[in-house]
Amino acid sequence: MDLPAFxxxxxxxxxxxxxxxxxxxxxxxxxDYHEQFxxxxxxxxxxxxxxxxxxxxxxxxxxxxxxIYTVDDGFGTIPCCNWAVRTYAEPEFELGxxxxxxxxxxxxxxxxxINIHEIYRMVDYNMEILHWLQTIRLRESVYSxxxxxxxxxxxxxxxxxxxxxxxxxxxxxxxxDSQTQEEDIEIPDEQAFLDTLYKYIEDLAVDGKIEYRAIxxxxxxxxxxxxxxxxxxxxxxxxxxxxxxxxxxAFATLCADGSLFVVDAExxxxxxxxxxxxxxxxxxxxxxxxxxxxxDIHHGGVTGAxxxxxxxxxxxxxxxxxxxVFEALQLLVLESIIYQVNPHExxxxx
Numbered sequence: 089m090d091l092p093a094f095x096x097x098x099x100x101x102x103x104x105x106x107x108x109x110x111x112x113x114x115x116x117x118x119x120d121y122h123e124q125f126x127x128x129x130x131x132x133x134x135x136x137x138x139x140x141x142x143x144x145x146x147x148x149x150x151x152x153x154x155x156i157y158t159v160d161d162g163f164g165t166i167p168c169c170n171w172a173v174r175t176y177a178e179p180e181f182e183l184g185x186x187x188x189x190x191x192x193x194x195x196x197x198x199x200x201x202i203n204i205h206e207i208y209r210m211v212d213y214n215m216e217i218l219h220w221l222q223t224i225r226l227r228e229s230v231y232s233x234x235x236x237x238x239x240x241x242x243x244x245x246x247x248x249x250x251x252x253x254x255x256x257x258x259x260x261x262x263x264x265d266s267q268t269q270e271e272d273i274e275i276p277d278e279q280a281f282l283d284t285l286y287k288y289i290e291d292l293a294v295d296g297k298i299e300y301r302a303i304x305x306x307x308x309x310x311x312x313x314x315x316x317x318x319x320x321x322x323x324x325x326x327x328x329x330x331x332x333x334x335x336x337x338a339f340a341t342l343c344a345d346g347s348l349f350v351v352d353a354e355x356x357x358x359x360x361x362x363x364x365x366x367x368x369x370x371x372x373x374x375x376x377x378x379x380x381x382x383x384d385i386h387h388g389g390v391t392g393a394x395x396x397x398x399x400x401x402x403x404x405x406x407x408x409x410x411x412x413v414f415e416a417l418q419l420l421v422l423e424s425i426i427y428q429v430n431p432h433e434x435x436x437x438x
Contacts, residue, residue, distance in 0.1 A: 092121060094245070095128075095135055098235040104140040104190040104205070105131065105231065106223040109164035112139060112193060113200055124333055129193055132227070133234040139202065141166070142188045142210065142219035145181055151403050155179050157207070159189060161216070170204040171353050186210040188219070192354065203353045274315075278341075281316035285309065285338050286347060293360050298348075300339060300356040304332045346408030361408065367416050370405070374398045375426065375436055389429030392417060 095101060115129040115136075128135050146165060147158030155170045168189045181187055188210055191202040210216060237245075275281050288309055289298050303309055313331045314323070321330070339358065342348040348358045361367055378390050396413045399405050417434060420426045426434045 092125070094237050094241065097237060097241070098134060100134045100136055100231070100235070101128075102138060103136075104138045105136045106219060106226055107131070107139045107141060108220075108223060109141060109143070109159070109161050109166045111163075112141070112166055112202075113164060115193065115200070124329060127192065127194060132232045134231055136193075138190070138192050138205070140188065140190045140219075141168075141202070142216045143186070145183055145185050145187060148179060148181075148183055150179060154403075157181060157187070157189075157204075159187065162220075166200060166202060168202045168204050168207070169353070170207065171351070181207065181209065186213060186216055188215070194353070205354060275312055275319070277319065278316070281312065281334075282338055282341060284312050285335070286342060288312075289342075289348075290360060296360045296362055296365055297351060298358050298360070300336075300358060304328070304335050309335065344407050346405060346412055349404040351404075359404075361405065361412065367399070367405065367408075367413070368420065370399060370402060371395055371413070371416055371420065372425070372436070375434060389433030389435045392432040392434065395434070 111131070115131055118125060118128055118130055118135060121128070128137050141159060141161050143159040143161030145157050146160045147156075147167075149156040149158075157168045157170065158165050159168050168191060186209070188208045189202060189204060190206045191204040194201055194203055275284060288306075289303070292298055292303075292306075304313075310331055313334045314326055317323075317326050317330060317334055339348065343350065343358070347361055349361060351357050351359045359366070374395055375390050378394075392410070392414060395417070396408075396410050399408060399413055417426070421428060421434075424437060427437055429435050
């Protein structure tokens with residue numbers, strides 16, 4: 089299909105497509121639309137986002153945000169990330185168990201993975217063979233055949249596309265009258281856009297968490313995104329999709345620099361890295377857990393370099409900068425929770 093506006097008409101787009109891991113690895117992003125739709129993939133003639141696999145757990149890794157099961161289906165292996173777990177909860181599944189996994193495909197650090205929606209234990213090993221047979225049959229009878237847009241829609245495709253664009257534009261201009269008296273914010277470059285967007289996110293966050301889906305629809309954020317985009321493209325060409333893409337890229341940048349981290353990939357929920365929140369608790373636990381015989385410890389203090397290294401081992405903060413860790417340390421010093429034993433060495437106040 090070469091009409092993105094109508095891709096969602098294909099029921100396979102949100103179906104958990106039965107597939108082999110080797111085929112998942114070969115999936116490609118959609119030509120010309122990769123940046124706009126990074127989580128959609130071309131499978132034969134169809135576009136998909138969700139898959140179902142069946143196999144054996146051959147690897148298990150756990151951190152404080154998720155459990156990663158590596159599943160082998162006989163055709164290859166793939167990491168399956170379960171975000172819907174409590175911090176360091178006991179893994180529900182063990183090595184060697186046969187499971188059926190349903191989830192969304194994604195790419196992380198150039199590696200294909202599945203973000204788990206549901207995972208089930210298979211007590212009958214014949215279920216895996218049944219999955220193979222169903223997968224082969226469905227590929228022959230369904231997946232390999234192109235989806236045909238209904239003729240009535242094709243007959244009026246130009247009018248429908250124009251209507252959708254008008255709806256997008258209306259969404260962008262929504263509540264503009266209420267904003268006419270607001271003072272304009274200058275967005276001269278990307279950094280200004282990131283800084284302004286982050287301030288909005290901080291104000292909107294509930295318990296430090298923010299759901300991405302709600303952000304692009306907010307008129308105030310649409311306004312700053314539009315101002316930012318006009319630095320590089322004509323204002324007349326800016327539509328809702330370009331605004332969504334700019335905001336999505338900004339979220340990725342804020343995650344990369346350690347300002348945000350993902351807490352629920354499936355529901356697109358992020359959490360702000362707050363100096364008085366999770367970062368603070370992690371730093372305190374690092375200092376508490378340090379043994380005096382470690383090479384980074386001098387006279388009972390823990391070096392800032394050691395603390396930063398340990399903080400970065402946590403997947404939530406792997407991109408955090410030393411300066412942000414230092415800010416959190418200084419805040420803890422000001423609150424008299426820790427003190428500086430020597431320059432850049434810290435200890436708990438007993």
